[in-house]
Amino acid sequence: MLNKLSQKSKILIPTVLLGGVLWGTAYQFSPKSRFINHYVDSLLTENQKRLPDNALKGVKMVDGLTVSTFATEPMLINPTDIDVDAKGRVWVLEAYNYRPSITGNPTHKEGDRIVILEDTNGDGKADISKVFYQGPEINAPLGISVLNNVVIVSQSPYVWKFTDTDGDDKADKKEILFQGIEGEQHDHGVHTFVFGPDGKLYFNFGNEGRQLKDAKGNLVKDQFGREISRKNFQEGMLFRCNLDGSEVECLAQNFRNNYEVAVDSYGTLWQSDNDDDGNKGVRINFVMEYGNYGYKDQMTRASWGYPRTNMEEEIPLRHWHLNDPGTVPNLLQTGSGSPTGMVLYEGDLLPKQFYGQMIHCEPGHNVVRSYPVTKKGAGYSAQIVNIMKNETDQWFRPADVCVAPDGSLIVADWYDPGVGGHQAGDLTRGRIYRIAPPQTPYSVPKQDFTTPDGAAKALQSPNIATRYLAWEALSKMGKSAENALASYWKNDNPRVRARAFWALVKLVDTKKYIDLAIQDANPDIRIAGLRAVRQGKLDILDYVEKLAKDADPQVRRECAIALYGQKSPKASQLWATLASQHDGKDRWYLEALGIGAEDNWDACFSAYLSQNHNPANSASGKDIIWRSRSNQSVKLLASLATDPSIALKERLRYFRAFDFVKGSEKSSALLGMLNGNSQEQNQINRLALGHLDAEFVKTSPIAKNALVQLMNNLDDKEFVQLQDKYTLPEGNERLISMIGKGEKVGDAGNALFKSPQGVQLAKNIINNPKQEDLAIKILGAIRWNGGKTQLTLLQDAMFNPKYSANIHREATRYLGGSGNGEDLILELLKAKKIKKDLIPVAVEGVSRAWRRSVRVEAAKYLGTTNATSKKLPPISELIALTGNPKNGAQVFANNCSVCHQVNGEGMDFGPKLSEIGSKLAKEGQYLAILHPDAGISFGYEGWDIKLKDGTQLVGIVASKTETDVVLKMPGGLVQNLKTSAIKSMKMQSNSMMPTGLADGMSQQELVDLVEFLMTLKKK
Structure with a gap:
């Protein structure tokens, strides 16, 4: 049977011979042979499955495309990002030194490498590997762009510009292009630079970027003179600049981790963005210039989870403040995932459904896919089409995708058991694949950059590096290249025309070709014309006036965006004309209007009212009122709110x-x-x-x-929210009642202790022997807080002889409920101040402390210790074991649900795990449980906070603004702090997940738990 199967096979099939295993030749299964796939897979050991020859065994391809291996380890390892140059060579950034302080993995003191992979014999496989550069300052870089002999490498806190001055494929010169970008060794730092059709560079950084400095260390200012920092902008940002790094423009903001920008020939921008882990909010964005994309509250900078009116019902939508005026809508939400590299495909080798579309890597779901778009009003709609998906090997982690000169796709595979959360479970592997139609050899079309005709033709290559060489050549030719470019300007393909247009505008005659473009029959060319007007710094209002009543809403969208920063009376009138054409159904159009009116709302809204006398009577008018930020709109807003x-x-x-x-x-x-x-x-x-402002309420009778x-008349939930905000003395009695009934105990305890009157009321009850039961409940309600007042009260209840034995016991148990309290318990145990009969109670109170050192130290005072963890087999053996997922669900409920949610059940403290089985392979699951410090999810780092009154708190910073910090603490408690009261904030280097979590489980329970987690996959 195996001999027959081998005719269709391209995996290594083991032949059993006299009890041994003999590895045979490489073959390929027919796509229909799923049974055979499963059969052979069962014969492979875990190590055999990881061999490069078996890398494609579980891959499913879209109709019309096949995949082949271009290069594997040891030619490369851990590829984070790639680029393909005009010669068809693949440039690879490696990440052996990925976050060693967290992963604990070894490092190369020489630093990470930039490797060039080349196929010299035309067989579609790399046979030469060269090291372009290796240096200690290169540590898991995230972006590479090859522009002739210049290579731009994104490595927070720097963007490096390497130059090969003598053509030997070695970096001879290293310069700083940008610096000061926070996020060193962080996935949310600066990402890839992309060469655009307009001769500009586009790049972005995630929400760890925070600021941008030039080569001299000065904060970069944008096109409006604003320093690019958190003072003026929010979270992740998107930029455009000249090839030398000058004239930086901040094009959009308020992303979480916008990983890589893709630019089409019209200058339209596309991105993916990652959500806070576990919230199924990963998204794809069409980026409108100057837009706000809603990761944090636009006005207060509060987290998306902070309560607000009209919150979206579904968390994936709530995650991006989509119901807020001023948030640009998402093109597509894809659920969970860990989105990475993206490219815009403008070749013709792939099937037609991918022409002009995004191609994107999603390592969280082991897939390379496309998002074909369709125009919808002023925006777009999109769908998901998988191109390459590994259905059996969760180690397949596509990190980046590029277009080769022949139009084929080149994909980098990090190949690792985990993804995101700063994990790296493997340091020895990495693969590069090529995707193309069947029977399509890898080839590099010959280009001639020495003549105008040759350079103009090369500008139409699907490969960005080739287009850059063409642009560089055309720049030197100037007006002599006009005829050659003009022939492509008349092409039937609008994307070909657009590329020629940008070169003609930038290199030949700006006004002539802009005037032609805005009169063009194709709306995308008119849009490119408007964008070129802004870049060319022509009189934008003259051109907007010509297009303000264009029949195409996407052209009018660009007209509205073009008014950003324009404050003349003419601009306001043009805005009103555009606003009067809003149909009340198109959110894209409405947000474009909002962008155009920013910082000029009073004038724009006044002009709008002169053209629309009763805007509240129409759907479009109601939208404009809702989106307006003019004081003139307030009365209309109030009338709608009370209608x-x-x-x-x-x-x-x-x-x-x-x-x-x-x-x-x-x-x-x-x-x-x-x-x-x-x-x-x-x-x-x-x-x-x-x-209303809280202080205003207090001063207004x-x-x-x-x-x-x-x-x-409010229910307890709403009541405690308002009481927490306003701290009115009249509400304290009800807080006590809530605590007594066990309703929202932690929140009620927090609110009670925010006012002196509340604290005194609590003390009075604790001092009343007749209210002992209620007193104990109050002590329990404040156990998680860790504030100075709360801890003082708990200690007094522990030791003051006037209190009963019951209060002594429960106060001893509750004192260890906070980070500060844990430290106090250890101090008291060490000083032998806790009575012998209460020592077990004190130890029990810290038995679930986040810090393993606390649990171990406290246990010593019982006369026994669990300091030495039980011996477990290595992960390589654990993954071979089969568990019972039903039993694992109970293990989860007993051990993990105090911090994690699965499908809405459990505490909302750590990352949600409803789809963790799609994100992590078994190896990754065991790594996260046994070594949590190796994979701290971004946004879930622990913080030590010291207040000016001496209080120390430990938790996760859920939201931070200039005036407030929202701290989530174990058990689901939320503490609202004023930044003015904070003395210091320090991020913990270790995970808040206990390192000894598995100590309390048997080996089988651990295996069952992982089996359960593996069932939690995207539906």
Whole structure:
């Protein structure tokens, strides 16, 4: 049977001979032979599955394309990013030295490498590997762009410019292009530079980037003179600059980890963006210039999870503030994942469905895929089409994809059991694949860059590095290249025309070809023309005037965006003309209008009102009012918020809109809504009060009286939110009642201790012997806080002889409930201040401490110790064991649900794990449990916070603004802190997940737990 199968096989099939294993020749299965695949897979050991010859065994390809191996280890290892030059060579960034401080992996003191892989004999496989550069400053770099003899490497905190001056494929010169980019050794730092059709460079960084400095160390200023830092911009950003790094423009902001930008021939921008792990919010964005993309609150910079009016019902949507005015909508949300490299395919070798489309790597789901788009109003809709997916090997981690000169795709595979979270489980492997139609040899078309005709033709290559060489040559030719470029300007293919257009505008005659472009029959060419006007610094208003009533909404979208920064009366009138054409259904168009009116809202809205006298009477007008940030729109906003003909649920958007308007008119309008106490009016009062400043409420008798009356009729959840914000003395008795009933105990305890009156009320109850049961519940309600007042009260309850034995015991148990309390328990145990009979209670109170050192140290005082963990087999043996997922679910509930959620069940503290089985292979699961410090998810790092009053807190920073910090603590408790009260904040180097989590499990329970986690996959 095996002999027959071998005719269709391209994997290594073991032949059993006298009890041994003899490895045979490489073959390929028919795509239909799933049974055979499964049969042979069962014969392979784990090590055999990882061999390069078996790398493609579980791969499923889209119809019309095949995949082959171009290079494997040891020619390369751990490829983070690649580029393909005009000769068809693959340039690889390696990451052996990936985050050793967290992974604990060894490093190369020589630094990571930049490797060139070349196929010299035309068989489609690399046979030469050269090291272009290796240096200690190169540590897991994230982006490479090859521009002739210049190579730009993104390695936070630097962007390096390497130059090969003598053509020997070695870096002879190293310069700093940019620096000061935070995020060293971090996936959320600076990413790849991309050469655009306009002769500019495009690049981005994730939310760890924070700022951008030039080669001299000065903060870079954008096109409007604003320093590029967190002072002026939010989170992840997208940039454009000249080839020498000058004239940097910040094009969009407020992404989480926008990994790589793709630019099409019209100058349209596309990106992926990663969510906070476990929230199924990974997204694909069409990027409108100057847009806000909603990762943090645009006004307060608070986290997406911070309560707000009109929050989206589904967390993946809530994650991006999509219901907020001022947030550009997402093109597509893809669920969970860890998105990485992306390219825009503008060749003709692949099937037609991929022409002009994004090609993207998603290592979290072991797939390379495309997102074909369709125009929809002023924006787009998209679908997902998988190109290459490994259905059996979760180690397949595609990190980047590029287009080769012949139009084929080149894919880099990091090949590792884990992805994201700063994990690296393998340091020896890495693969490069080529995707092309069947029977398509790898070839490099010959190009002639010495003549105008040859250079103009080369500009149409699907390979970006080839286009750069063409641009470079055409730049030197100048006007002499006009005729050659003009022939492509008349081409039937609009993308070919667009590339020729940009070269003609930038290198030959700016105004002549812009004037032709904005009159063109193709709307995409008109859009390119408008973009060129802005780059050419011509009179943008003249051109917007010509296109302000264009029949195509996408052209009008670009007109609106072009008004950004324009503040003349003419600009306001043009904006009003564009706004009057909004149909009330197109969010893309509405947000483009918002971009165009930014910092000029009063003038724009006034002009709009002169053309639209009753905007609240139409869907389009209601949208404009909702999106407006003009004081003139406040009364209209208030009328819509209180309009009984509109369902209250639909009116929530108008209440939320008040948060984006500044000025006294807003407060007056909100107070004017307080009227009566009917059921609906109480809801309106609640909403109106919720959007006023807390201090204003305290100083306004009208607002305060209404608030007290309203809070009497709220459920516990809403009540405690308002009480936490306003700390009114009248609410303390109800907080005590909630604690007594066990309702939202931690939140109620926090709110109670925010006011002196609340603290005194708690002390009075604890001092009353007749209220012992309630006193113990109050002590339990403050156990997680760790504040100075709370800890002092707990210690007093432990030792003061006037209290009962019950209070002594429970206070001893509760003292260790916070990070500060854990330290106090250890101090008291060491000083022998805890009574002998209460030592077991004190130790039990810290038995689930995050810090293993605390648990181990405390256990010593019991006379026994579990300091030495039980011996477990190596991970390589554990993964071969089979567990019971049903039993594993119970192990999870007992050990993990205190911090993690699965499908909504459990505590929302650590990353959500509902799809962790899609993200991590078995090796990665064991690594995360046994060695949590090797994979701390970004955004879930532990923080030690010291307050000015001496209080010390430990938790996860859920949100941080200039005035407030929201700290999530174990057990689901949330603590709101004022930055003015914080003395210091220090990130912990270790994971908050206990390193000894497996100590309390048997080996079988651990195996069952991993088996359960592997079932948690994307539906």
